[in-house]
Amino acid sequence: MVRIETSVAVVTGAASGMGEAMAREFAVRGANVVAVDVDEAGVTRVADDIVAGGGDAIGVYGDVADETCVGEVVEAARDEYGTIDVLCNNAGVFDGDQSLEELSRERWFDVLGVNLDGPFLLTKAALPALLAGDDEGVVINTASVAGRSGGGGGPAYTASKHGLVGFTKALANKHGPEIRANAICPGFVATGMTDDMLDELADLAAETPAGRYAEAEEIGEIAAFLASDEASFIHGAALAVDGGILSGM
Numbered sequence: 001m002v003r004i005e006t007s008v009a010v011v012t013g014a015a016s017g018m019g020e021a022m023a024r025e026f027a028v029r030g031a032n033v034v035a036v037d038v039d040e041a042g043v044t045r046v047a048d049d050i051v052a053g054g055g056d057a058i059g060v061y062g063d064v065a066d067e068t069c070v071g072e073v074v075e076a077a078r079d080e081y082g083t084i085d086v087l088c089n090n091a092g093v094f095d096g097d098q099s100l101e102e103l104s105r106e107r108w109f110d111v112l113g114v115n116l117d118g119p120f121l122l123t124k125a126a127l128p129a130l131l132a133g134d135d136e137g138v139v140i141n142t143a144s145v146a147g148r149s150g151g152g153g154g155p156a157y158t159a160s161k162h163g164l165v166g167f168t169k170a171l172a173n174k175h176g177p178e179i180r181a182n183a184i185c186p187g188f189v190a191t192g193m194t195d196d197m198l199d200e201l202a203d204l205a206a207e208t209p210a211g212r213y214a215e216a217e218e219i220g221e222i223a224a225f226l227a228s229d230e231a232s233f234i235h236g237a238a239l240a241v242d243g244g245i246l247s248g249m
């Protein structure tokens with residue numbers, strides 16, 4: 001089992017929102033954190049902040065859709081901390097809920113590139129490190145309620161998140177028990193992605209069983225739980241952390 005307090009955790013999309021919350025939560029629990037993002041200034045700020053608070057982290061520029069870049073991220077993690085125990089494939093982009101008529105082929109590829117190719121490329125590159133040693137490697141993928149229903153985004157986003165849930169299950173199925181892979185399926189969460197629509201988010205969330213949207217920190221805690229010993233029997237789940245949205249679908 002991975003001991004989170006001695007683990008090396010790579011978190012993508014760590015300059016903002018849920019990724020930032022995951023990076024901070026892992027660091028609070030004692031992990032060495034590799035915070036990755038295309039927003040280099042943002043991810044440096046997060047890592048510096050963690051270090052200033054007594055934690056251990058480095059900020060690394062990385063575009064998860066770029067295979068070369070992804071290789072450099074894995075190298076940076078191994079150079080700094082020797083291995084990778086936990087990988088949070090969290091970076092993602094929304095498709096703007098564009099209809100099929102509006103959606104260009106370029107946009108389709110862009111969304112799939114970040115949300116689905118990204119986790120594939122990084123997990124593949126990190127696999128030798130995740131499999132090294134006696135402890136299981138942990139992979140946590142941030143999917144969405146759009147990975148379990150058709151109503152959470154446009155076609156590109158929905159396809160990417162369904163794909164990510166499928167990828168997670170295949171990973172758990174083919175690589176367990178050496179790899180323990182799970183997906184988190186958040187509902188409405190206040191993050192950089194939803195910053196400019198908080199009022200709309202509050203109205204939508206009011207209709208859900210929880211009656212509210214979540215803060216990013218709540219998802220950070222779920223990721224830390226999924227990486228912990230307490231979650232050691234959870235393999236291949238697409239865990240809804242959605243205030244009950246999917247209960248009505």
Ligand SMILES: NC(=O)c1ccc[n+]([C@@H]2O[C@H](COP(=O)([O-])OP(=O)(O)OC[C@H]3O[C@@H](n4cnc5c(N)ncnc54)[C@H](O)[C@@H]3O)[C@@H](O)[C@H]2O)c1
Nearest residue numbers: 013015016017018038063064091092144186189191192193
């Ligand atoms: N906010 C929500 O309501 C919600 C709900 C369900 C799922 N999600 C998913 O949660 C994840 C985190 O999103 P968030 O809401 O925290 O949004 P966010 O915009 O606050 O954070 C996303 C981060 O990913 C980074 N990023 C984008 N493209 C990248 C790339 N190619 N390589 C590396 N980093 C990249 C961005 O710079 C940003 O820092 C995403 O996968 C998103 O699809 C969000």
